[in-house]
Every structure is written in C-alpha cells, then in structure tokens.
Amino acid sequence: MKKKINQVAKLLFESNYAVVMTGAGMSVESGIPPFRGTTGIWTKYGQPKMDSFSDFKKNPTKWWDDRRNLTIDKHIMELRESLKNAKPHLGHYSLCKLEKNKYIKSIITQNIDGLDLMAGSKNVIEIHGNRKRLRCLSCNKRINLGEYLPVYAPEPCEICGGTVKFDTVLFGEPIPKDIMEKSRQEIDKSDLIIAVGTSATVRPASGLFWIAKSQGTQIIEVNIEKTKLTTISDFFISSKAKSFFVDLENELFANSNH
Ligand SMILES: [Zn+2]
Structure with missing residues (x-):
C-alpha cells in the first residue's frame, strides 16, 4: 500500500x-449511506421511481406538499436524516x-x-x-439556504420568474x-x-x-x-x-x- x-x-x-x-x-x-451495494438504501428499500423530475415538473406544488406530508420514499427520509448531522x-x-x-x-x-x-x-x-441550495430551472441562479430547508414551494425566481427547486438533481433531470x-x-x-x-x-x-x-x-x-x-x-x-x-x-x- x-x-x-x-x-x-x-x-x-x-x-x-x-x-x-x-x-x-x-x-x-x-x-x-450510498444508494447502491450491500449497504445501499435502494438495496434496503427498493429502487425509487426513476422519473421524479417529470413528477416535479407536472406539479411542483404537489411535489412540495408530498414532502411536507411525509408521503415521500423511505430512502429519502433516511438519507435526509443522515445528511442533517453529517460532518x-x-x-x-x-x-x-x-x-x-x-x-x-x-x-x-x-x-x-x-x-x-x-x-x-x-x-x-x-x-x-448541493442540498443546501435552491436553483432556478430557467436561469440557474442559486440561493444558499444555510441550515434552513424550506418545506413549501419557493417563490418564483426574482430575476426571471422561473420555477425554483432544490439544487439537487432529480432522476430524469x-x-x-x-x-x-x-x-x-x-x-x-x-x-x-x-x-x-x-x-x-x-x-x-x-x-x-x-x-x-x-x-x-x-x-x-x-x-x-x-x-x-x-x-x-x-x-x-x-x-x-x-x-x-x-x-x-x-x-x-x-x-x-x-
Ligand atoms: Zn431565474
């Protein structure tokens, strides 16, 4: 070595x-936790839907509501929990x-x-x-969030009026x-x-x-x-x-x- x-x-x-x-x-x-492999959260909970971005685009407000109402996938819950305190x-x-x-x-x-x-x-x-940022889908402007993660759909982009989502790239995005x-x-x-x-x-x-x-x-x-x-x-x-x-x-x- x-x-x-x-x-x-x-x-x-x-x-x-x-x-x-x-x-x-x-x-x-x-x-x-990783997604794949023996200790992966997909191995544990099953692979999620691979088209989450089209779900988001169809109805961004519903996407945010689902998250707030905790009807989201278990693997996302576990990932979110582990990210909270990660150093x-x-x-x-x-x-x-x-x-x-x-x-x-x-x-x-x-x-x-x-x-x-x-x-x-x-x-x-x-x-x-980056999970601690938002991003405008139209002009790519990023907004740093710090420790506060929003639970409601953010306002449209102040520069171009585009849809704002979490910066993290969804499946299919x-x-x-x-x-x-x-x-x-x-x-x-x-x-x-x-x-x-x-x-x-x-x-x-x-x-x-x-x-x-x-x-x-x-x-x-x-x-x-x-x-x-x-x-x-x-x-x-x-x-x-x-x-x-x-x-x-x-x-x-x-x-x-x-
Ligand atoms: Zn914009």
Missing part, C-alpha cells in the same frame, strides 16, 4: 493539471490541503452533501447539486448546463484524474471518465473493489476514501515544510 501511495504522489508531482472526482464512497465514512471526515480535510497546495486543481463530486466546501475546498463542482460545461472544461484541461469512491455508473457524470481517457488523461482509481471504471483505469488502488487521502497527505507532506 505504502508503495502504491508513493506512486500516486509521484504521478501528482509529474502532472500539470490533476482533478479529483468523488462519488458516494467519499461520503459513506461521514455516515451518509467532513479527515479525508475531506486532506483533500482540501491537496488543493490548497496546488497538487490538485479541482474537485468534481457527485455528492450533494456539500462536505468538500465545509472542509474548506474551493474549486468544487457539485455535479448533482438534466445536469444544469453551467455545471456540465464547467466539468467538461476541467476534464479537457486535466492530464490526471484521481477517481475516489465512484463506480462510474451514473450518467452523464460517468461519461466524463471516458472523455478524459479518450483525450489521454491518466486515471487513478481508488475503490474498495474493482468496478466498471477499472477497465479504463491506468492504476487501481483498493482502499476506502478516508485512509487514501490521509495516507496521500502524509506521503506528500511528510518531508516538506508545508
């Missing part, structure tokens, strides 16, 4: 533009330090918990949105255009991607890996077990997210004065 971390550190040193991409595996160690773990702080010291340029995450921002990371692209463009720009600039805790099965986020690969970007994969991504990874490390980032931080900073 030590040797593998040393190799990752070497690849980071040699890279010009390294991007970290994280998935559910990064949040699990902060107590947020960044040591791996999030190590990742933040990597960015601060310019080893990596950006973080593209599929997680909606905002833990990277909470840990202090700056250039974070939340591809599936396209990734907001600005976020997709930003992610793509990062991928185009990258020459190294470190993928952590993501099995690369959720599109279109997962497609970014294949685009990167086709452009000659090296991919380091960090997962507990091999995944679909392993077929195109240049380097596979079997590890949980937290210990990987902590070990990498130790490797990078052990002999320096940072």
Whole structure:
C-alpha cells in the first residue's frame, strides 16, 4: 500500500493539471449511506421511481406538499436524516490541503452533501447539486439556504420568474448546463484524474471518465473493489476514501515544510 501511495504522489508531482472526482464512497465514512451495494438504501428499500423530475415538473406544488406530508420514499427520509448531522471526515480535510497546495486543481463530486466546501475546498463542482441550495430551472441562479430547508414551494425566481427547486438533481433531470460545461472544461484541461469512491455508473457524470481517457488523461482509481471504471483505469488502488487521502497527505507532506 505504502508503495502504491508513493506512486500516486509521484504521478501528482509529474502532472500539470490533476482533478479529483468523488462519488458516494467519499461520503459513506461521514455516515451518509450510498444508494447502491450491500449497504445501499435502494438495496434496503427498493429502487425509487426513476422519473421524479417529470413528477416535479407536472406539479411542483404537489411535489412540495408530498414532502411536507411525509408521503415521500423511505430512502429519502433516511438519507435526509443522515445528511442533517453529517460532518467532513479527515479525508475531506486532506483533500482540501491537496488543493490548497496546488497538487490538485479541482474537485468534481457527485455528492450533494456539500462536505468538500465545509472542509474548506474551493474549486468544487457539485455535479448533482448541493442540498443546501435552491436553483432556478430557467436561469440557474442559486440561493444558499444555510441550515434552513424550506418545506413549501419557493417563490418564483426574482430575476426571471422561473420555477425554483432544490439544487439537487432529480432522476430524469438534466445536469444544469453551467455545471456540465464547467466539468467538461476541467476534464479537457486535466492530464490526471484521481477517481475516489465512484463506480462510474451514473450518467452523464460517468461519461466524463471516458472523455478524459479518450483525450489521454491518466486515471487513478481508488475503490474498495474493482468496478466498471477499472477497465479504463491506468492504476487501481483498493482502499476506502478516508485512509487514501490521509495516507496521500502524509506521503506528500511528510518531508516538506508545508
Ligand atoms: Zn431565474
């Protein structure tokens, strides 16, 4: 393991533009259950309807009413409960330090918990949105919510009058255009991607890996077990997210004065 971390550190040193991409595996160690896999909430409660965005668009007011009346899926209840008290773990702080010291340029995450921002990371692209924000469907204006999460349908957008919803991307909802463009720009600039805790099965986020690969970007994969991504990874490390980032931080900073 030590040797593998040393190799990752070497690849980071040699890279010009390294991007970290994280998935559910990064949040699990902060107590947020994944959707898939043996401990996944879909495995426990069954897979939810895959067209929640069309439900929302048909009748946004009813969508909000259903949530308030607790007639929503059990898996959402459990997820909501776990998100309430979630705090960044040591791996999030190590990742933040990597960015601060310019080893990596950006973080593209599929997680909606905002833990990277909470840990202090700056250039974070939340591809599936952030649960503590609202977003206008027409002009993409975001509104930060802080601790207060609304239970009634918000007023229309004050800029364009568009429908406002939670920033988190629902099933069947396209990734907001600005976020997709930003992610793509990062991928185009990258020459190294470190993928952590993501099995690369959720599109279109997962497609970014294949685009990167086709452009000659090296991919380091960090997962507990091999995944679909392993077929195109240049380097596979079997590890949980937290210990990987902590070990990498130790490797990078052990002999320096940072
Ligand atoms: Zn708007």
